[in-house]
Amino acid sequence: MTPNGYLIFDDETFLDSTVAKMNALRKSGQFCDVRLQVCGHELMAHRAVLACCSPYLFEIFNSDIETHGVSHIAFEDLNPEAVEVLLNYAYTAQLKAERELVKDVYSAAKRFKMERVKQICGDYLLSKVDSQNAISFRNFANSMNDGRLLAKVDAYIQDHLLDISEQEDFLKLPRLKLEVILEDNLTLPSNGKLYSKVLNWVQRSLWENGDQLERLMEEVQTLYYSPDHKLVDGGLVIDGHSEVFGGEDDHLQFVQKKPVRESTQRQLSCSSSGSLSPSNQAANVQKPTTRRDWKYIASEKTTNSNYLCLAVLDGVLSVIFLHGRNSPQTSPMATPCLMKSLSFEAQPEELEEHPLSPMHYARSGLGTAALNGRLIAAGGYNREECLRTVECYNPSEDCWTFMAPMRTPRARFQMAVLMGQLYVIGGSNGHSDELSSGEMYDPHTDEWVQVPELRTNRCNAGVCSLNNKLYVVGGSDPCGQKGLKNCDVFDPVAKTWSNCASLNIRRHQAAVCELDGFMYAIGGAESWNCLNTVERYNPDNNTWTLVAPMNVARRGAAVAKLTNPQNSLFADVCLYAGKLFVVGGFDGSHALRCVEVYDPARNDWRMLGSMISSRSNAGVAMLGETIYVVGGFDGNEFLSTVEVYNPKTDEWNDCTKTPSPLSE
Structure with missing residues (x-):
């Protein structure tokens, strides 16, 4: 038909054909201009398609409209398979997920603000509620802050309480x-x-x-x-x-x-x-x-x-x-x-156990250091945003106070103490490419000041002080796909950067620490494959040498050293003097609880007691003879909690003991 002289033709096969072709282009990576990095997995897509389906991603793309080339967006707390389900839905309008994956699809849809998908997943979950899973479904609905889902699950519980009370979840x-x-x-x-x-x-x-x-x-x-x-x-x-x-x-x-x-x-x-x-x-x-x-x-x-x-x-x-x-x-x-x-x-005076005070903010990918007997926690991710805030922990009073915030929000960086001052270098601000900027904190003025920039943008790099100089080791390339061998050194007196010997193996998210005049680069990842290899840098001859590997491959681990204690009350503490502790991390599938200690005299690693919580990209610091671990990501949530290691008992604890008040 050609009414009014116009040619009109409805091609019923065009839309399905085009959608299928676009999805095929996505899966092959052709013409893609956005890269989603989800817990070690990389998913390619087209910015325009995602912006049409996800208001959350639209806001990100719109705020970064001047970006040319490929955008990089990282998600540490989503299931890659669930995100792939949402991508397929964005391209095909078909939502297809196995039963065990629906909760993760719901979580990803909530993050992406895809309300229709969230509702469909919620209705599916409600259709599967029974006496055996009602409690776990309610816990999920509560964690998602979904009032509609909570109300319907609670109505089911009201009608089936006696049956539910016989289930294992209820008894726990x-x-x-x-x-x-x-x-x-x-x-x-x-x-x-x-x-x-x-x-x-x-x-x-x-x-x-x-x-x-x-x-x-x-x-x-x-x-x-x-x-x-x-x-x-x-x-x-x-x-x-x-x-x-x-x-x-x-x-x-x-x-x-x-x-x-x-x-x-x-x-x-x-x-x-x-x-x-x-x-x-x-x-x-x-x-x-x-x-x-x-x-x-x-x-x-x-x-x-x-x-x-x-x-x-x-x-x-x-x-x-x-x-x-x-x-x-x-x-x-x-x-x-x-x-x-x-x-x-x-x-007699009784001692009560109280949970150690948590940080004011949950943080993952933060920088930590010990300075003047206090633990400093700076920046990091808190859900969607990178933080500028800096907190200071006083172990004698078990409390956190705020310090001056950094000039730039940043995460995926490490912090080091050099000549009584704090340094943070590189990282990511969550929106643009990796950062080349650095800052120095002066505790006497409570101010952060800029330091000369790195010659290349660097994220996920190790930072360490050695012989009154600051070293930046490895990290991610600007595309975030593979680790770097590059190592740079900063002279705080001349305020200049120079090169030093490159690593033997590319690594990003490695744990870096100084011990007995040497610097160690521990684990990390070459691309997204986690490493257990360890290298030691000798500043005298400017060389890196491979030493004994860890028992567990890990990236995003934290590392601390225990120096020779003065007049220690515990002989067990002395056994760990001059050794490195590597804590948590990510093995490519799960956040880790396990801890290892390295003895440079024996050149070997052995396992220690595991932490209470799994933690990747956490912060660690040694205060006196105690190791403190803070924040990180446990595979589901960003953490604000603190736990400490007791070398005498080889146990981790998240509580402190204080005298109980007596009634008069």
């Missing part, structure tokens, strides 16, 4: 065990009102009495339901009663609740006495307190006196077992007051 949840004493003429309210009162009691215990949720769960808590319909701490002594709580499987005796302690909430930022710089007086920034979820989900009355509930307590998905029973023969007729323990003051 934290448990709060309560015994409620009742007057003879009183009965507990209906389930909804009852657990509203329970949640209020837990909140009061945490916020007013200074209790911790974990401590409340350590033993059965005795409560009293007063005639004025309040649920309060029970001060009644239970004599001669040794009942089983909540069913045959718990085998727990009821105990009297300990006297209430004064609130001992610790400050997230502490005073700056003895701090690194004058401005720390003003940088005493407190971490904002956030009220996490308190939510009743579902409950069942299992017998006449036993109740079962699933609830969210201060953000923790928890099981509440509640047993109601009549009071002893004599009971107060009003809300009881707790009796003081007359002998409590005579008790």
Whole structure:
């Protein structure tokens, strides 16, 4: 038909044919102008196609519109297979993923702001919810902050709580065990009102009495339901009663609740006495307190006196077992007051374990160093952005304070101390190519100043001080596809860069450290293949020599050295003097927990106790005789947490012990 003289022809095969051809071009890498680097895998695509499907990528491309050539975007926390599914969808409009991959596709779609895909994946997951997986699905929905998904999973749990309570996931949840004493003429309210009162009691215990949720769960808590319909701490002594709580499987005796302690909430930022710089007086920034979820989900009355509930307590998905029973023969007729323990003051001082204070920001690919007895953590990735912020950890007070921020946001770099000052060199700012810039921090002025730029842009390079000079070792080429052999040295007096001997093997994301006048380049990757090889640099003859390889190939590991301790209390610590510790990293498939130690006298590596958390691209520093590891990426989340290594026990710990407050 040619109405009005126009030729009109609808080619029904054109669109399908063109889409198929474009997808084939993508898979063969032809005409591609964007490279996605996802956990060691490289995926090529066309900028225009991705910009049409992903508002997130559109924003990135639009902010970098002047970029010529191939754009590079890195994702450390997405599944490459899931991203490939989204790319196929972008080119073919067909979403096809195996059941086990749907959660990862959902996560990637959330990152890319592909709401339609997110909804389709969510609906698919909801169709697969059953008694066996309901808890894990709820945990996933909560981690994705998807209110629609959470509401539907919670509705399913309400209808199937007893079946779900028999599953392994349910049995592993934290448990709060309560015994409620009742007057003879009183009965507990209906389930909804009852657990509203329970949640209020837990909140009061945490916020007013200074209790911790974990401590409340350590033993059965005795409560009293007063005639004025309040649920309060029970001060009644239970004599001669040794009942089983909540069913045959718990085998727990009821105990009297300990006297209430004064609130001992610790400050997230502490005073700056003895701090690194004058401005720390003003940088005493407190971490904002956030009220996490308190939510009743579902409950069942299992017998006449036993109740079962699933609830969210201060953000923790928890099981509440509640047993109601009549009071002893004599009971107060009003809300009881707790009796003081007359002998409590005579008790020896107890030590309580508290989690080590986390950084204010989660960070991966950060720079760390020890300076003046403090641990410095700078920059790094925090989800989509690179950071400028710098934090300082005081181990004696277990607190983090802010220092002056860097001039440039950067991640994938290393930091070194040279002549009492901090240096950061190269890295990536998350948007453009690798950086050639460097900065120096002066603790006396609390300022960062520019240092002369590298002659080439460098990311994922090792940085180390040796003989009053700064060395930059290896790194990624401008395209980010392979490691470099190049090594440069900076003279802080002349403020000039020069070449030194090249590595024997190309490496990026290598761990670099000085020990006994030598410099070591440990592991890393040649392209994306992880290395276990190690090289040692001798500044006297300007040569690199291969030494014994590690037991585990790894890139993105952290390294620290333990020097000869002065008057060490532990002989075990002396055994590690003059050795290198290599911590975590990525083996090409998983973030690692394992740790190795290198003995240069024996030229061998041996495995040590593994960390609590898997960590790639974490930071490490030696403070005194203790190794501190901070941040990194565990394969699912960017971390802000801290853990320490005890050479005496060959164990890692994420807690510190402090005297417990005594009730007066």
